[in-house]
Amino acid sequence: MEAADQEPPQKRSPFSVSALRAAFVSAVSWRRRQPSHVTLTLFGRRRGHVFIAFHVSDLRRPPAALVELSAATCQLTREMSSGLVRLALECRRRRHVAAAPLLEEDTWQAFCNGRKWGPAARREVAAAERRVLAAVGPASMGAGVLPWKEEDEEGEVMYMRGRFERVVGSRDSEAFYMVNPDGNAGPELSIYLLRV
Template sequence: MADTRILPNTPIEDSYETSPRTPPQSTMPRNSSLVQPSQKKKRKTKAYRVFRSVIRSFPIIAPSCKMGSIPIGLPEGYRGTSGTRVTGTLFGYRKGRVSLSMQESPRCLPSLVVELAMQTIVLQKEMSAGMVRIALECEKRLEKDKTWILDEALWTMYCNGKKCGYGVKREASEEDLNVMELLKAVSMGAGVLPGNSEVEGIDGELAYMRAYFERVVGSKDSETLYMLNPDGSNGPELSIFFVRV
């Protein structure tokens, strides 16, 4: 995440394929123009999901976390060709923990907000190295339990194979929604916003990075977000894995 202001890009509308889960009920701030997600529910067969997951990724060894292997990204010729794309925003105060917001589009209410076990300034340093792999793991449930992975409340978090604490799902706060409102016209980019936090005071700045993410649903126990860089860009690579192990 950069510490420079940017001019917002023109937002692009995208379809969003959601898993069968109940959308979060958030308290809307006054004068908010964010809208509810469309809540499209398209179920695909298990065989198709497995096949799609296999052709989109290939494994590397990650001995520091429980996962035996994690995909390292989308094939070079494949990027930007899938129809499942969401807006992801990483934001937070420098001395505070960074949060991840996932939206159907920049104009929609968040469908997921996760507070990660990492300070914003630490994530900025990791991103400057060029490649970040975040794994959010939880224990497997009974086979008959149909709870989807993004409906969990708590995950053990690893960053580039190192355990760093816990990721916590939470309802979108009024401050979260205000941030999404301010960034409604931004489709991709990074910068800072004026903040109002007990951590850094009213003069503190809130850093953010927004991008499109490719969303791969392997099963109810596995979902992955791959950050998509603009065509021709050599920006940092970021992948976020939600898995049961």
């Protein structure tokens, strides 16, 4: 009789707060393990979407992954003006499918400083993105504004490139911590890739 009175256990959402917290703890706790360094380029037109290019080798070659956020570039610049940005890209673990490397996942949910920023997606590097990355050149770090012209549209592209410490916590968590040159103070940016 007691068993009949018990309510069935509720199914937990794969995007629960506890799962996100556990993934963050996993990524941070592994920070001391053999970090490597990569270069990330964040760019976008002022009123366009933010792109993140992950360069794990020669900057003259196409990036290993290009992710487009649905957030506008002006949103990111506002967050960076506060001096602290924690950007999390969270994807869902697919059942009965072998886990691919995190940078090969196709779709994400983005969070910035704890707030939901909408979907994000991996993109092929198109001609427009190639032109931006070529204009930034082989420099390993820097920030600025580039003139932009496409068909009848003119404007500017904002960009920021920096070296990041890449820490692989597990096959489901990676963290990228921006390295400020010579220990100089500057915007603190961390990017987390999480599979939950």
